[in-house]
Amino acid sequence: QEGGDQSGEEPGTGGMSQAGGMRPPWNQEVTPEERLPSATEPSRQWSMVRRVLTAGLLFSLLLGFSVLLVYIFRSCGPGPCMTPVCWDLLARYLASGNTSVAPCTDFFNFACGQAKGTDYSFQALAEENKRRLRRILEAPGSWHLGSGEEKAFQFYSSCMDTDAIEAAGAAPLRQVIEELGGWRISGNWTSLxxxxxxxxxxxxxxxxxxxxxxxxxxxxxxxxxxxxxxxxxxxxxxxxxxxxxxxxxxxxxxxxxxxxxxxxxxxxxxxxxxxxxxxxxxxxxxxxxxxxxxxxxxxxxxxxxxxxxxxxxxxxxxxxxxxxxxxxxxxxxxxxxxxxxxxxxxxxxxxxxxxxxxxxxxxxxxxxxxxxxxxxxxxxLDGKFQEAHRSLIQKLGELTERPPMPARPRWMKCVEETGTFFEPTLATLFVREAFSPSTQSAAMELFTAIKNALVSRLRRIPWMDEKTRKEAQNRVTQLQVKMGAPEWALKPSLARQEYNDIQLGPSYLQSFLSCVRSLRARIVQSFLQSFPYHRWQVSPWGVNAYYSIPDHVVVFPAGLLQPPFFHPGYPRAVNFGAAGSIMAHELLHIFYQLLLPGGCPACDTRALQGALLCLKHHYETIPLPNGTFFNGSRTFLENAVDIGGLAIALQAYSKRLLWHRGETILPNLDLSPQQLFFRSYAQVMCREPGTQEPQDPYSPPTLRVHGPLSNTPAFARHFHCPHGALMNPSSRCQLW
CATH class of the missing domain: 1.10.1380.10 (Neutral endopeptidase , domain2)
Structure with a gap:
C-alpha cells in the first residue's frame, strides 16, 4: 500500500485482530435493540461537555500564565533609559555611527563612520571641558572679590579684550626688547x-x-x-x-x-x-x-x-x-x-x-x-603677529603634507592660558561644576569592579608562573587610584591663593609675562616642598588617564569621566564599555615590563612569545580602510593592553549583569546590553583614520576597534557574525 500503514493493520483498530474474538467494526451487525437510545448517553454527552470546558479552562490558564511570564520578563529585562543624558548620548551615537554598514564586516564604520574632524572622541571631550570652563569664567559674579579667583577672571577678561591688545600694538614688545638690550635691526643696540x-x-x-x-x-x-x-x-x-x-x-x-x-x-x-x-x-x-x-x-x-x-x-x-x-x-x-x-x-x-x-x-x-x-x-601679541605665525604654520603644513590645523577661536586660547597660570583656581571651579561626590562615588565603584575583574583574571593567565601571578595580584591590590582632582584642588585655601606675585596690566603682554614668572616660581617651590602624595601630570579638566611607575598610582582626571565616556545615569553597558575599558587599559600598564623580552624570566617564555606573535599576526591581517596593512611592531605593547582592557571590562560587566538587575539600554538604538557595551567601547576610539602621527604609540583607530573586538568571541556571538567574517576569524589569541 503506497503511502499507508505497511503493518497489515487497519487504522483505528488498536492492532487487535479477529482472532482476539472481536469483529472489526465494519463487519459488526447492529440489532434493533441496539439502535434504541441508551440510558447512559446523556452522561456521555455531559462528559464530553466537561472535557471541553476543562480544556478551555486549561487553555485560559496557560494563556494567562504566558501573558504573566511575558510581563515579568519585560519588567525584569532591559528597559530604555529615557533621561536627558541618555537622549544626548543617543544623539551622539547616531551622529557618529553609520548603521547601514554591517557590524560584522566593518564595526569601525558602524560606530564611527560619520565622525569627522573634532568628532574624535577624546578631542571632542577636551573641547567640551574647555567650553565648560569658558561658561564658568564668563559667568558674572562667579568669583570671590579680592581673592585669587578674581585675578584668574581678570586675566581671562584681559585676554579676551582684543580691542585693547590691538590698540597697544607692538609697543609692549618693544619695551621687552629694550629691557634685553635692544638689537641692531632697529638701530638701537647695547652690546650686553x-x-x-x-x-x-x-x-x-x-x-x-x-x-x-x-x-x-x-x-x-x-x-x-x-x-x-x-x-x-x-x-x-x-x-x-x-x-x-x-x-x-x-x-x-x-x-x-x-x-x-x-x-x-x-x-x-x-x-x-x-x-x-x-x-x-x-x-x-x-x-x-x-x-x-x-x-x-x-x-x-x-x-x-x-x-x-x-x-x-x-x-x-x-x-x-x-x-x-x-x-x-x-x-x-x-x-x-x-x-x-x-x-x-x-x-x-x-x-x-x-x-x-x-x-x-x-x-x-x-x-x-x-x-x-x-x-x-x-x-x-596683536593680530598682525598672530596672522604672520598662522600663515607660516599653514605653508609649512602644505610643504610637509600635514593636514591643516583648524583655526581655534580666541576664547579657547584664553581658557587654556588661564588654566595654565591659575590651575588651582580653575581646578576647584571645574570639579565643583562637573564632578559631584555622587559622580565620583559611581566612578570609584566602576573602577573597583574593573580592578576585581583583573585580579580574578590573573589567576587564569597561562604564561604566568605562580610566583609572578601572586606578585602581579599584589601589585594590583596595592595600587593607589587618584580620581577627579588632586588633593590641593579640593582645598579652598589653596584654590583661592592670592597670587601676590602676579601683576596684571597695563598691557596683556605684561600680564602674560608676569604669569609666566609666577608659574615658574610656583613649580620650583612645589618641588622644594616635601610632597606626601602624587604630583598630577594632567589638569583636572584634562582627558588623559595615566599610570605613574614611581608612585604606583593610576590617575583618572575629572575631565575624562564625563559624557560620552561616563555618567552615573548611563546604562551600565556604556560605562563599562567606555570608561571601564579605559580603566582596564591603564591598569594593564602595570605589567608592561613583563611583555618585553626578558621581562619575566620565570614565566613560560614559549607560551608568552607565542601569544605575542599571535597578536602581531592578528593585527597584521586586518586591512586598513585603504586596503593596506599595518606593521604593528612599534605599537604591539599598546595593542596588547587594548585587547586585555576590553576583555577585563567585558568580564566585569558580565559579572555585574549576573548579580544586578535593572539594566537599561538606549532608546531606539536596537542594541542589546552586550551590543551596547561593544558599541560604547568603539565610540572611545572614534577618530578619522588618516590622522595617525608618525610616532603615535597606538595603532590606527580602525585597528584599535577591529583588533580587540575580532579577538573577542562574545562580540561575534552577540552580533551573530558568520564564521570567517572579519569580526569572527577562525582563530584568536589568548594573552590575558
Missing part, C-alpha cells in the same frame, strides 16, 4: 653680556633659545627632583632625512616669516633680511647637531648624569650655574649639583657654535635670540 641676556630670557620670559631646562623627578629611585637639560624645540619642521628641495622651501618660508617679524617691529628692511638670514642659519646648524632618539637609545645614551662643573667644562659658552640658578630660584645650586642631560654631544656642539658667533657676529646672535622670543610670544 651674552650670558646676561640668556639668563633674562630663561628666568624672566621662560624662553630657552639653545636648550631646554626644567625640573622633573629623577628617572630612578629615590625619584628626587633633578634639573633636566634637553634639546631645544624648533618651530621649523626640519627632519634628519629630508629632501633638499623641501628643506630649501621650508627655510625660505621661515626666512619670510622672520622678515615679517622684524618689519612689524620697525626694523630697516635690509638689516632685517640680513639678521633673519643669519638667524635661520644658526637654527639650521643647531638642528644638524641633533641625534635621533632611536640612535641615542641604541647607544645607551638616552640620558647621562653630570655635575654643573662637568657640563661647564664640556660646554663652556654657557654660564650654567648662573643661568640655572636664576631660572630655578630659590632652589640652592652649587657646582657639584647633578643634572640629567639627554644629549651631551648636542650641548658640546651647541657651545662651540655659540663661541664662534660671539667672536664673529655678537649682534646677530642677539637678534637670533630676540626673534625666537618674539615667535614664542606671538599668541600674546
Amino acid at each position: 653680556d651674552f650670558n646676561r641676556t640668556l639668563r633674562l630670557l630663561m628666568s624672566q620670559y621662560g624662553y630657552f633659545p639653545f636648550f631646554r631646562a626644567y625640573l622633573r623627578p629623577r628617572p630612578t629611585p629615590p625619584y628626587t627632583p633633578v634639573i633636566q637639560i634637553d634639546q631645544p624645540e624648533f618651530d621649523v619642521p626640519l627632519k634628519q632625512e629630508q629632501e633638499q628641495k623641501i628643506y630649501a622651501q621650508i627655510v625660505r618660508e621661515y626666512l619670510t616669516y622672520l622678515n615679517q617679524l622684524g618689519t612689524l617691529l620697525g626694523g630697516e628692511p635690509n638689516k632685517v633680511q640680513e639678521h633673519a638670514f643669519l638667524s635661520i642659519s644658526i637654527t639650521s646648524q643647531l638642528f644638524q647637531f641633533l641625534r635621533p632618539l632611536e640612535q641615542r637609545r641604541a647607544q645607551g645614551k638616552l640620558f647621562q648624569m653630570v655635575t654643573i662643573d662637568q657640563l661647564q667644562e664640556m660646554a663652556p659658552a654657557i654660564d650654567w650655574l648662573s643661568c640655572l640658578q636664576a631660572t630655578f630660584t630659590p632652589m640652592p645650586l652649587s657646582p657639584s649639583q647633578l643634572l640629567l642631560v639627554h644629549d651631551l654631544e648636542y650641548l658640546k656642539n651647541m657651545s662651540q657654535l655659540v663661541e664662534e658667533q660671539l667672536s664673529l657676529h655678537r649682534d646677530f646672535l642677539q637678534s637670533h635670540m630676540i626673534l625666537g622670543l618674539v615667535r614664542t610670544l606671538s599668541p600674546a
Whole structure:
C-alpha cells in the first residue's frame, strides 16, 4: 500500500485482530435493540461537555500564565533609559555611527563612520571641558572679590579684550626688547653680556633659545627632583632625512616669516633680511647637531648624569650655574649639583657654535635670540603677529603634507592660558561644576569592579608562573587610584591663593609675562616642598588617564569621566564599555615590563612569545580602510593592553549583569546590553583614520576597534557574525 500503514493493520483498530474474538467494526451487525437510545448517553454527552470546558479552562490558564511570564520578563529585562543624558548620548551615537554598514564586516564604520574632524572622541571631550570652563569664567559674579579667583577672571577678561591688545600694538614688545638690550635691526643696540641676556630670557620670559631646562623627578629611585637639560624645540619642521628641495622651501618660508617679524617691529628692511638670514642659519646648524632618539637609545645614551662643573667644562659658552640658578630660584645650586642631560654631544656642539658667533657676529646672535622670543610670544601679541605665525604654520603644513590645523577661536586660547597660570583656581571651579561626590562615588565603584575583574583574571593567565601571578595580584591590590582632582584642588585655601606675585596690566603682554614668572616660581617651590602624595601630570579638566611607575598610582582626571565616556545615569553597558575599558587599559600598564623580552624570566617564555606573535599576526591581517596593512611592531605593547582592557571590562560587566538587575539600554538604538557595551567601547576610539602621527604609540583607530573586538568571541556571538567574517576569524589569541 503506497503511502499507508505497511503493518497489515487497519487504522483505528488498536492492532487487535479477529482472532482476539472481536469483529472489526465494519463487519459488526447492529440489532434493533441496539439502535434504541441508551440510558447512559446523556452522561456521555455531559462528559464530553466537561472535557471541553476543562480544556478551555486549561487553555485560559496557560494563556494567562504566558501573558504573566511575558510581563515579568519585560519588567525584569532591559528597559530604555529615557533621561536627558541618555537622549544626548543617543544623539551622539547616531551622529557618529553609520548603521547601514554591517557590524560584522566593518564595526569601525558602524560606530564611527560619520565622525569627522573634532568628532574624535577624546578631542571632542577636551573641547567640551574647555567650553565648560569658558561658561564658568564668563559667568558674572562667579568669583570671590579680592581673592585669587578674581585675578584668574581678570586675566581671562584681559585676554579676551582684543580691542585693547590691538590698540597697544607692538609697543609692549618693544619695551621687552629694550629691557634685553635692544638689537641692531632697529638701530638701537647695547652690546650686553651674552650670558646676561640668556639668563633674562630663561628666568624672566621662560624662553630657552639653545636648550631646554626644567625640573622633573629623577628617572630612578629615590625619584628626587633633578634639573633636566634637553634639546631645544624648533618651530621649523626640519627632519634628519629630508629632501633638499623641501628643506630649501621650508627655510625660505621661515626666512619670510622672520622678515615679517622684524618689519612689524620697525626694523630697516635690509638689516632685517640680513639678521633673519643669519638667524635661520644658526637654527639650521643647531638642528644638524641633533641625534635621533632611536640612535641615542641604541647607544645607551638616552640620558647621562653630570655635575654643573662637568657640563661647564664640556660646554663652556654657557654660564650654567648662573643661568640655572636664576631660572630655578630659590632652589640652592652649587657646582657639584647633578643634572640629567639627554644629549651631551648636542650641548658640546651647541657651545662651540655659540663661541664662534660671539667672536664673529655678537649682534646677530642677539637678534637670533630676540626673534625666537618674539615667535614664542606671538599668541600674546596683536593680530598682525598672530596672522604672520598662522600663515607660516599653514605653508609649512602644505610643504610637509600635514593636514591643516583648524583655526581655534580666541576664547579657547584664553581658557587654556588661564588654566595654565591659575590651575588651582580653575581646578576647584571645574570639579565643583562637573564632578559631584555622587559622580565620583559611581566612578570609584566602576573602577573597583574593573580592578576585581583583573585580579580574578590573573589567576587564569597561562604564561604566568605562580610566583609572578601572586606578585602581579599584589601589585594590583596595592595600587593607589587618584580620581577627579588632586588633593590641593579640593582645598579652598589653596584654590583661592592670592597670587601676590602676579601683576596684571597695563598691557596683556605684561600680564602674560608676569604669569609666566609666577608659574615658574610656583613649580620650583612645589618641588622644594616635601610632597606626601602624587604630583598630577594632567589638569583636572584634562582627558588623559595615566599610570605613574614611581608612585604606583593610576590617575583618572575629572575631565575624562564625563559624557560620552561616563555618567552615573548611563546604562551600565556604556560605562563599562567606555570608561571601564579605559580603566582596564591603564591598569594593564602595570605589567608592561613583563611583555618585553626578558621581562619575566620565570614565566613560560614559549607560551608568552607565542601569544605575542599571535597578536602581531592578528593585527597584521586586518586591512586598513585603504586596503593596506599595518606593521604593528612599534605599537604591539599598546595593542596588547587594548585587547586585555576590553576583555577585563567585558568580564566585569558580565559579572555585574549576573548579580544586578535593572539594566537599561538606549532608546531606539536596537542594541542589546552586550551590543551596547561593544558599541560604547568603539565610540572611545572614534577618530578619522588618516590622522595617525608618525610616532603615535597606538595603532590606527580602525585597528584599535577591529583588533580587540575580532579577538573577542562574545562580540561575534552577540552580533551573530558568520564564521570567517572579519569580526569572527577562525582563530584568536589568548594573552590575558
